[in-house]
Amino acid sequence: MARYKPYSYAQGKFIPIHFANQVLPGTFEYTLNYLIDHELDLSIFNDRYHNDDSGAPAYDPKILLKIILFAYSRGIVSSRKIERACRENVIFMALSADSRPHFTTIADFISSMDREIVSLFLEVLLVCDEQKLIGREMFAIDGCKMPSNASVTWSGTRADFQKKVTKMETAIANMVNHQSRSQEIGPPVKL
Template sequence: MPNFKKYDYSQSAMVVIDFEEQLQPGTFEFTLHRLIDDHIDLSAFHEKYKNDAGGRSAYDPAILLKIILYAYAKGITSSREIQWQCEHNIIFKALSCDSVPHFTSIASFVSSYPDAIESVFEQVLLV
C-alpha cells in the first residue's frame, strides 16, 4: 500500500506574509497598486471627510479604490462579496493592507463619489 504524507484541511496555520511581495510586477493588481499610490490625485475624495478634529478614522480612499477597482475587473460587483474577498483572498488582503472594510462602507464609498471615481479614469488616460 502506498505511503503518502498526511494532510488535514481543517488545520490552521499562522503565516507571515509581506503584502507587497504578493503584488507581482507585470500583473494587473501590481499596476493598479502603483498607479493609485504614485500617479493618481485623490484629493477629490478628501473633500467630504470632516473627521480631522474628531471622530472615527476612515478608510483611506486609496485602499477602497484599489479593492473596488480590482474587484470590478474580476467581475465582482457585490459589496458583500468584496468584503468577503478582503477577508479570504491574498491579493485583496495585499491591496487593502489586510484591512476589511464593511460592505456598507464599500457601497457608501461607491455611491458617494461617482464624480471622483470618474476623475480617476480620466487621470489614467493622461498617465
C-alpha cells in the first residue's frame, strides 16, 4: 500500500516579513517605489490636505500612488480589490507599509486626482519601459494593450513618439475615468 507524508490543516505558522525585503531590485514594483519616493514631483498633492491644525492624519499620497499604480499594472482597477490586495498580498503590504487604506479612501483619491494620476502613471510607464521592466511585447492594464518594445514601437520621429504618448495618456485617462464611475472592471480600451 502507498505511503504518503503526513500533513495537517489544523496547524499554524508564523512567517516574519520585513517589508523592505519584499520589493526586490529589478522588478516593476521596485522601480515604482523608487520613482515615487525619489524622482517624481508630488508637490501637486500638498495643497489637497488642510489638516495641519485639526482633523485626522491623511494617508501619504506616495503610499496611495504606489498601491494604485501597482494595482493598475496588475489589471486591478476596483478600489475594493485594491483594498483586499493590501490585506492579502505581500507586495501590496510592502508598498503600502501595511497601512491598509479603506476602499473609499482609494476611490476618492482616484476620482479627485485623476489628471495628476494619469500624468504620473504615464511618466512611470515611460521610465519602466526605458529600463525594460515592462514586457517586451505587451503591457496590459484592464484589457488596455500598450506597446512596449522600445526598439520597434518607440522608434521614429518626435511626432510619432508624441502620438504614442497621447494614445497612452488617453488610455490611462479612460481607465481612471471608468474607475471613478464604478467599482468594477470595465470593457477593454483599445489603442
